[in-house]
Each structure stands twice: as C-alpha cells, then as structure tokens.
Amino acid sequence: MSQINIPSREPGQIPLDDVVVPFEVAALDVRGRAVRLGPMVDEILSRHAYPTAVSRLLGEAIVLTVLLGSSLKFEGRFILQTQTDGPVRMLVVDWRSPGQVRAYAQFDAAAVAALTAPTDGDLLGHGHLAMTIDQGADMNRYQGLVALDGGTLEEAAHEYFLRSEQIPTRVRLAVAEEYSAAAGGAQRKWRAGGLMLQFLPKSSDRMRVADLDPGDAPEGTAPHLVPQDDAWVEGQALVETIEDVELLDPALSTERLLFRLFHEHGVRVFRSAEVEAKCSCSRERVEGILKSFPAEERAEMVEDGRIAVTCEFCNTRYLFDPETVVGPEDGAEG
Structure with a gap:
C-alpha cells in the first residue's frame, strides 16, 4: 500500500x-x-x-x-x-x-x-x-x-x-x-x-459532549458527564x-x-x-442615505448651515450643503 x-x-x-x-x-x-x-x-x-x-x-x-x-x-x-x-x-x-x-x-x-x-x-x-x-x-x-x-x-x-x-x-x-x-x-x-x-x-462519537443543563432538573440530579x-x-x-x-x-x-x-x-x-x-462608508453612500429622509427631518439636521455626519466605524466626518442634498420627493413637490 x-x-x-x-x-x-x-x-x-x-x-x-x-x-x-x-x-x-x-x-x-x-x-x-x-x-x-x-x-x-x-x-x-x-x-x-x-x-x-x-x-x-x-x-x-x-x-x-x-x-x-x-x-x-x-x-x-x-x-x-x-x-x-x-x-x-x-x-x-x-x-x-x-x-x-x-x-x-x-x-x-x-x-x-x-x-x-x-x-x-x-x-x-x-x-x-x-x-x-x-x-x-x-x-x-x-x-x-x-x-x-x-x-x-x-x-x-x-x-x-x-x-x-x-x-x-x-x-x-x-x-x-x-x-x-x-x-x-x-x-x-x-x-x-x-x-x-x-x-x-x-468519528462523530469522539466529539460527544455532555448534555447541557436544562435549567429545571430536580435538585440533586447528577450532571451528565462525557x-x-x-x-x-x-x-x-x-x-x-x-x-x-x-x-x-x-x-x-x-x-x-x-x-x-x-x-x-x-x-x-x-x-x-x-x-x-476597510470601512464601507463613502460620501456618495452617506449622501444617498440623507436623501432618503423627508425634507423636514433633513432640515432638523442642519447646524451652522451644514449637515454633518460622522461614521461610527471609521470616525470620518462628512459635511453637506443642505441645498445640494435633495430627495426625490423634493423634486416632485416642486
């Protein structure tokens, strides 16, 4: 052999x-x-x-x-x-x-x-x-x-x-x-x-482990051992x-x-x-998320004339001009 x-x-x-x-x-x-x-x-x-x-x-x-x-x-x-x-x-x-x-x-x-x-x-x-x-x-x-x-x-x-x-x-x-x-x-x-x-x-038999404690076994019950x-x-x-x-x-x-x-x-x-x-955030992705919010909510995000968004993962801060962040519903109303 x-x-x-x-x-x-x-x-x-x-x-x-x-x-x-x-x-x-x-x-x-x-x-x-x-x-x-x-x-x-x-x-x-x-x-x-x-x-x-x-x-x-x-x-x-x-x-x-x-x-x-x-x-x-x-x-x-x-x-x-x-x-x-x-x-x-x-x-x-x-x-x-x-x-x-x-x-x-x-x-x-x-x-x-x-x-x-x-x-x-x-x-x-x-x-x-x-x-x-x-x-x-x-x-x-x-x-x-x-x-x-x-x-x-x-x-x-x-x-x-x-x-x-x-x-x-x-x-x-x-x-x-x-x-x-x-x-x-x-x-x-x-x-x-x-x-x-x-x-x-x-062989799966060699991987056998003890049964988990069911949580409601009578007092004094011996634990299962393998x-x-x-x-x-x-x-x-x-x-x-x-x-x-x-x-x-x-x-x-x-x-x-x-x-x-x-x-x-x-x-x-x-x-x-x-x-x-490697973070998956980008200016384009953040802008897309902002555009999905209603105009009223975006208006509440404005501070000092800008909308600021910070990625929790990579700590990158993105600044947007509110006038450039326009959602589909804004154009429909106009």
Whole structure:
C-alpha cells in the first residue's frame, strides 16, 4: 500500500502582520487558525480616542471576529455584536469577504474611568453576544446568541461553540500596546493576536459532549458527564501554554509559534490570507442615505448651515450643503 508523503520544511522565520494562517494537526484531529494583527488593528483603534481598557476589549473582539469570519467558505459578512448593561454597552465588528474589517465601541466614559484595572467582565457586564452570518440578499441570515454574564470574550466564544455548533473549541486572544523609540518621543501602537483550535475527528462519537443543563432538573440530579477524547485533552493543554507575548511579538513568526506548540505531532499550515482595515462608508453612500429622509427631518439636521455626519466605524466626518442634498420627493413637490 503506497503512502502519501507530505513535503515538510522548516517553519518560516519572517513574521507577517495582518494575516490569518490556517493549520492542521492530523495526529490530534484538530484544525485551527492563527491571527497576527499589527497596522490593521492599530488603524481601527487609533481612529477613536478610546480609553485604553476599551481599546483592548475592542481589539479582542476584532481578533475573535477575524478568527471566525475568515473561516467562511463563501462571499459574505460576519458580524459580531455585544449589547450589555456594562460600561461598554456595545461592541460591533463587521467582517466582509475577502478580509475587510471595521469596528467601533459605545461606552460610558465616566463609568469606564471609575474602574481600576478593569477586567472584560467589569467592562461588559451582563447581556448577550450575537454572531451573525450574512450570505447576501438572496439568502437567509443566520444568528447565534450567547449570554454574557460577567465573563470574558474567550469564555463567551467557548460557550457559543458548545451550545450553537457543538464543536469542541478553544480560543486564545491577546491585545497590547507596543512602545518604540522615535524622534518625537515614544510611539505607541496597538498589536493583537489570537488562535482558535477545534477538535474535528472523522468519528462523530469522539466529539460527544455532555448534555447541557436544562435549567429545571430536580435538585440533586447528577450532571451528565462525557470523558473527553485524549487527543482533544492534549490539544487544549498545548493551547493553554501560549503566553500573550507569543501572540503579539513582532519578532516571532506565526509558523514558529505553531511549530513550538505542535512539532511533536507535525503541524501542516495552509495558504495564509490577508486582512485589512476597510470601512464601507463613502460620501456618495452617506449622501444617498440623507436623501432618503423627508425634507423636514433633513432640515432638523442642519447646524451652522451644514449637515454633518460622522461614521461610527471609521470616525470620518462628512459635511453637506443642505441645498445640494435633495430627495426625490423634493423634486416632485416642486
């Protein structure tokens, strides 16, 4: 019986930013994706004067969205959104194929400032995380919801896959500021990284998980337990060894990190994909939206003789002369 030989090579030494690297460890029946973000995430976060804690939280949401959105096998959108009662009441990250990302946060500045060394749970509070897949105008949207109960985005992602996808999944997210010397003083730039590992054996029996708590079981009922597969136990243990600096270090390539984690079993990497910060707004689109409003509402938007519209995602401000923004109904009346 002939054996298929997969060519092997040394892991790439050159670090690359703003890329997604899919990988597979066949010996453990796991697949995953690793993300390293540099200029892309810095551009998104630097467009707004977010407090450091809010920027870090939004950066985590961006990494999680890239990990999930880049797995889509079709042209479409993946939207991650939180709505909670915490100081950061909303996060929105919008992924569009093939790899365009935009994001913003809504928060209570005073409530955030009152926190000392806040955790994700402190900032988010309680509410829900929604993940929406949009396959286009002719296809139905798919949306999954998971509760946010004072935990982290990593924990919410694990809960989402457990309840919605029933795929054993482990996620690691890291965000930090990088300081470097410059002529005008120290420069600060945001960096982010993440890794997602999923257990995908050919036999579905090996993927069995414990039944979820129905919420109304009689007191004293023993929880349903299912032993975890040894391969998945090892895969999770290896991911747990990742330090934040390894996901962020601009001198460490993603391939070197994957080799460090899985070299004993053999790791196969696939073609990487680039991601970029790209907002879909434009002057023409904003003007079209303004024209769709009744003339009375447009008149109420005028301040100092202009209509000003600021994009929540990219913070670009558009100014319009009210006399040039005329809707179809205005011409009909004239």
